[in-house]
Amino acid sequence: MNNYEHSVYLDVQKCIGCTTCLRHCPTQAIRIKDGHAVINERRCIDCGECIKICPKKAKKAVCNKLQDMDGFKWKIALPAPTLYGQFENMDDVDYILDGLLKIGFDDVFEVSTAAELVSAYTRIYLKRKDIKKPVISSACPVVLRLICLRFPSLTDNIIPMLPPMEIAAMMARDKAKAEHPELSDEDIGVCFISPCPAKASYVKNGFGSYKSRVDKVISISDIYFQLINAMEHTDNIKSLSKSGMIGIGWASSGGEATALFNDAYLAADGIDNVNRVLDQIENDNIPPLEYIELNACTGGCVGGVLTMQNPFIAKAKLQTLRRYLPVSQNFIPKEQEGEVPADYFFSEMPTYYPISRLSASMSESMRMMSEIQTLRKELPGIDCGACGAPTCQAFAEDVVKGNANLSDCTIMYRSQLLEYLSSKDDTSDGK
Amino acid sequence: MSDLLTFHFDVDGDDFTSAGQASVQIKKNLRQLGIAPDTIRRVSIAMYEGEINMVIHAGGGEADVTVSETYIEIVLKDQGPGIANIEQAMQEGFSTAPDAIRSLGFGAGMGLPNMKRYTDYMNIESEVGVGTTITMRVNI
Numbered sequence: 001m002n003n004y005e006h007s008v009y010l011d012v013q014k015c016i017g018c019t020t021c022l023r024h025c026p027t028q029a030i031r032i033k034d035g036h037a038v039i040n041e042r043r044c045i046d047c048g049e050c051i052k053i054c055p056k057k058a059k060k061a062v063c064n065k066l067q068d069m070d071g072f073k074w075k076i077a078l079p080a081p082t083l084y085g086q087f088e089n090m091d092d093v094d095y096i097l098d099g100l101l102k103i104g105f106d107d108v109f110e111v112s113t114a115a116e117l118v119s120a121y122t123r124i125y126l127k128r129k130d131i132k133k134p135v136i137s138s139a140c141p142v143v144l145r146l147i148c149l150r151f152p153s154l155t156d157n158i159i160p161m162l163p164p165m166e167i168a169a170m171m172a173r174d175k176a177k178a179e180h181p182e183l184s185d186e187d188i189g190v191c192f193i194s195p196c197p198a199k200a201s202y203v204k205n206g207f208g209s210y211k212s213r214v215d216k217v218i219s220i221s222d223i224y225f226q227l228i229n230a231m232e233h234t235d236n237i238k239s240l241s242k243s244g245m246i247g248i249g250w251a252s253s254g255g256e257a258t259a260l261f262n263d264a265y266l267a268a269d270g271i272d273n274v275n276r277v278l279d280q281i282e283n284d285n286i287p288p289l290e291y292i293e294l295n296a297c298t299g300g301c302v303g304g305v306l307t308m309q310n311p312f313i314a315k316a317k318l319q320t321l322r323r324y325l326p327v328s329q330n331f332i333p334k335e336q337e338g339e340v341p342a343d344y345f346f347s348e349m350p351t352y353y354p355i356s357r358l359s360a361s362m363s364e365s366m367r368m369m370s371e372i373q374t375l376r377k378e379l380p381g382i383d384c385g386a387c388g389a390p391t392c393q394a395f396a397e398d399v400v401k402g403n404a405n406l407s408d409c410t411i412m413y414r415s416q417l418l419e420y421l422s423s424k425d426d427t428s429d430g431k
Numbered sequence: 432m433s434d435l436l437t438f439h440f441d442v443d444g445d446d447f448t449s450a451g452q453a454s455v456q457i458k459k460n461l462r463q464l465g466i467a468p469d470t471i472r473r474v475s476i477a478m479y480e481g482e483i484n485m486v487i488h489a490g491g492g493e494a495d496v497t498v499s500e501t502y503i504e505i506v507l508k509d510q511g512p513g514i515a516n517i518e519q520a521m522q523e524g525f526s527t528a529p530d531a532i533r534s535l536g537f538g539a540g541m542g543l544p545n546m547k548r549y550t551d552y553m554n555i556e557s558e559v560g561v562g563t564t565i566t567m568r569v570n571i
Contacts, residue, residue: 152468279455282472283479284545287536357465362500365464366436373436397463 005204006044007062007197008051012036014058019385021050021059026271027149031398032388042355045145046198047271047296048305061197061306064216066104066223072189072215074180076172077105078165081112081243081251082195082301083220084321085314087228093241093248093321099231103223105191108240109172112247115164116330119246119259121340122161124332126260126290132156134266134281134289137256139163141202142296143274144350151278152352157292160346162210164250165192165199167344169213191216193223195304196297208348219306244328252315253300257293267293269300358401372396380411436464436498442482442507444491447535453494454479464498466571473549474503474569480542481507481565487532488512489563505550505567513559520555521547 015036022030022037029043030050037050037058050059069075077100084093097108126135136157138144147154162170169190176188192199192214200217249255253269266289268277274294280286297303299311307314358365372393379392387408389395398404407413438460440453454475461471478494485492489511497504514520521543528538547553552568 150462152462153472279451279458282458283451283454283476285451285479285536352468354462354465356459356462358463360465362465363434366434366498366500369436369460369463 004041005201006039006041006046007200007204008039008044008046008048009060009062010037010039011058011060014056015054016056016058017388018055019388020053020055022385022388022390024049024053025390026275027146028390028394030390031403032385042353043149045142045149045296046196046201047142048197049271051197051305061200061219063194063197063200063219063222063306064191066218066226068216068218069104069189069191073187074107074176074183074189075105076176076188076190077108077193078111078168078172078190078214079108079193080165080195080199080220080301081110081115081248081318082304082307082314083193084112084248085251085302085318086220086224086307086309087231087317089233090317090321093243094237094239095231095233096227097240098237099227100193102230102232103226107172107176109168109175110241110243110247111164111168111192112243112250113330114166114168114171114247115250115256116244116247116259116328117332118161118164118167118344119250119256120328120330120332121344122159122291123260123262124337125159125161125340126262134286134292135159136281136292137294138346139250139256139293140295140301141198141207142196142271143294144207145198146271146274146296147278148350148353149355150275151282152354153282154278155349155351157281158349160349161340161344162346164247166213170343173213189215191218193218193220195220195301195307197306198296208346208350210346210348220304221306221308224308242329244326244330245322246328247330248318248322248325251300251318252302252311253295254293255300257291260291262290264288264290265293266291267295269295269303270298271296358397368400371400375399375406378412379409382411384411386410434499438496438498440494440496442485442491442494444486444489447486450482450486451479453482457496461498461503466503470503470569470571474505477546477549477567477569478505478507480546481505481567483537484542485509485511487528487537492562501571502551503569503571505565505569507565507567508562509564510562513561513563514555514557515559517555517557 017032017035027043029040031038100108138159173188194217203212203214203217206212246259254267257265257267268274302314303311358368376396381392383391387395389398399406458475489509492509495506519525523544524540526538526540532538550567551570554566557563
């Protein structure tokens with residue numbers, strides 16, 4: 001956890017230290033120091049909110065480039081279903097998949113194909129008697145990290161099933177090896193075409209002890225123009241797509257949950273809503289539900305910061321695309337209908353990371369919190385951000401932890417200065 | 432007293448949607464103190480139920496939380512109508528909440544029983560027409 005490799009970074013040259021990102025960071029991971037933003041890597045959940053909000057475009061996502069695939073003999077693209085909602089006049093997914101082959105991939109394997117199997121196996125999983133309800137989806141990596149940092153009592157509710165991207169990578173590798181027995185594991189490169197930076201972090205860091213089967217992550221926005229130029233709207237392209245309504249539905253909020261054919265679900269999107277729902281689950285203040293689908297981005301994955309299209313327009317486009325598709329095009333083999341295969345599960349689920357803990361010792365933590373409370377009362381309480389912390393409370397915590405100086409509070413500094421000046425006036429008058 | 436930490440919250444009786452803010456805040460504080468997740472959850476549920484009760488029945492009130500190294504104490508104090516029959520109020524499913532509140536999903540008669548279930552000690556002092564003070568403790 002301490003060595004977590006993030007995918008959100010700051011272009012120091014562009015950052016003017018304006019404090020906009022400070023206020024929008026849902027985990028208060030950002031401070032302004034020496035005139036520019038600094039991201040606390042232990043707190044960052046890679047949600048991309050700061051990338052969306054930065055007026056100077058100083059916050060960026062680190063992803064791979066298409067050239068990074070050059071080292072592999074057999075290159076496989078794993079397009080997220082969100083990609084399908086990015087184009088005008090799109091009535092057939094095959095144009096997009098064919099375009100991916102034309103820009104250099106040897107094969108494509110749709111994440112939506114794997115998503116249909118994940119949905120089918122989740123329906124089976126939910127019938128188990130030994131699981132904690134409500135079951136929380138494991139698909140959004142931002143939500144997983146948020147739960148580990150802030151909702152320790154809910155880690156057991158996360159479904160231990162691998163997200164569709166991982167299942168797609170596994171299936172794509174198996175397919176490549178079956179069709180081309182001469183290929184070794186190292187020859188095969190699997191590249192996810194991603195709507196968000198969080199997937200890139202997930203691939204780099206794994207999850208618990210699980211190592212991702214995806215090799216590289218390229219953003220939708222990065223390959224968009226190259227792909228659109230390669231796409232041909234002709235009748236004589238190969239039929240490649242094998243996804244139904246369910247698989248493509250995963251791109252927007254509610255799609256994953258409705259695929260469970262079970263009305264006892266909740267689907268929330270947008271990081272603030274996700275936080276509120278998790279708080280209510282922790283307080284036992286929800287109706288009896290089977291499944292909770294949570295997406296950090298507004299609208300679901302279509303709201304990812306690395307997409308090209310407005311999330312609501314992308315959702316509308318996907319609806320058009322889905323209209324004439326069968327419900328699902330992927331089914332689990334008859335002999336496996338009873339249970340979920342072992343390779344669909346994470347090897348280990350992550351546990352609570354107590355990052356907000358003030359000190360390892362309880363009595364020291366209590367002493368520090370008492371000091372924070374006292375200091376907080378002295379501060380102006382207007383959360384102006386000029387000190388570099390998002391709120392006066394956060395500033396008080398920083399000061400007590402030794403990460404900031406009280407003189408950084410400009411309001412306090414000003415009143416102290418005025419007091420000093422007026423006292424000087426008194427003495428100089430000296431009468 | 433220097434080894435005790437205290438937190439004070441005013442629970443606003445007019446605003447139903449903001450009920451629960453004190454329990455969200457106390458969760459954050461307890462995480463910072465390094466309290467075990469299960470203990471945090473118990474405190475949070477008990478406090479949340481208490482907050483909701485004060486909003487539904489008493490037009491708001493005050494919540495005071497004291498943290499020591501061995502226990503967390505929550506005192507919820509209101510100047511509401513009081514509880515006529517505490518024994519009856521403690522029964523699961525007993526509720527005097529109006530229909531409008533029930534239609535919001537509250538008032539199922541589980542508030543007080545849940546508060547007792549999730550805490551190690553609970554005491555209710557109430558006088559009709561004067562108000563109610565509930566003291567709960569969760570051992571660490």
